[in-house]
Amino acid sequence: MRNSLLGCLVFAALVTGAASAMAAGTITGTPHDLSGKGWGTTELCKFCHTPHLAQSVAGAPLWNHDSTKQSYTLYTSSTFKGNSTQPGPQSKLCLSCHDGTVAIDSFANAGIVQSGTHTMISIGATTNLIGGGGSLTSDHPISFTYNGALATLDGHLATPVSANFVDAANQIPLYNNPGRSSQLECASCHAVHDNTYGKFLRIANTGSALCLTCHQK
Ligand code: HEC
Ligand code: HEC
Ligand code: HEC
Ligand code: HEC
Incomplete structure (x- = not known):
């Protein structure tokens, strides 16, 4: 009796977990789960968010982390038509x-922000260094307006269904930041809380499916 009750509870917990694949709980055990590092808190969310006394980063969700003051060299090419600016809040x-x-x-x-000591470089995670040395020149462009006008200009892009999403299934978000709408940010491709597809990707990139959601070659 006791065992089957326990079984039921475990099963219920599993079902709940599966049903909430989009929920923040799935961050547990991913590379963004820093709770077991011994870095000053065992709380999962606290490295990034707080319910009160958040840092003031305009447009960012209840942010609890120090912000980079870096100014970046942006991606350019002779064919890129986006109006990229310095990274928007979600990318910052x-x-x-x-x-x-x-x-x-x-x-x-x-x-009160504490001074941490573990950087991407000091922990040896240099493959995860993006924007190192202030350069975003070798990274997919971010923080530009991706709308119907850009799709027309480019000629090979999907037209976003709204200012909030590229696709009808609402899996690939765009961001509306102070003074800038329909922005493509890091989080358009990455789901920071969910590592189901590896590399925190929004959808599986098998056969370049992620790329092909926007690029229609
Ligand atoms: C490693 C940093 C990090 C951790 C840890 C983290 N988040 Fe986030 N969170 C972000 C970033 C970055 C964004 C903005 C990008 C986006 O919207 O996906 C965000 C956005 C959000 C949002 C608003 C957008 C949405 O998806 O609804 C909520 C709510 C949220 N986080 C809740 C949580 C909770 C709850 C936890 C702990 C269980 C957590 N986060 C852990 C970085 C983090
Ligand atoms: C257009 C989509 C897209 C955008 C925008 C994007 N990424 Fe990625 N990112 C990817 C894909 C796809 C991979 C996986 C590459 C692979 O596995 O070969 C990746 C991999 C990574 C990795 C793992 C290291 C690596 O190179 O494999 C990190 C860290 C990362 N991205 C961070 C970021 C940050 C930070 C931003 C914003 C400055 C960003 N990404 C913007 C698509 C994107
Ligand atoms: C609080 C710090 C923090 C923030 C904020 C943060 N990350 Fe990370 N991220 C990490 C750490 C730490 C790792 C793992 C580094 C290691 O040990 O290799 C990581 C790993 C990754 C990886 C590689 C995952 C893999 O499977 O190898 C990707 C992709 C990534 N982050 C993307 C993002 C994106 C995109 C954002 C913003 C939406 C973001 N991160 C915000 C700290 C952070
Ligand atoms: C969320 C939508 C989206 C996703 C996902 C995406 N891209 Fe892009 N990408 C764009 C947009 C929009 C541009 C700007 C196009 C322009 O200027 O005409 C762009 C620009 C580029 C460029 C530069 C073009 C130039 O003219 O310099 C390349 C190359 C590229 N993407 C490759 C990829 C690859 C490879 C992937 C998959 C790993 C990918 N993109 C995923 C939307 C996306």
């Missing part, structure tokens, strides 16, 4: 750990 959040200038454990306690 990523770069605040991934560009290597801010320690991963520089999160806040009750609004």
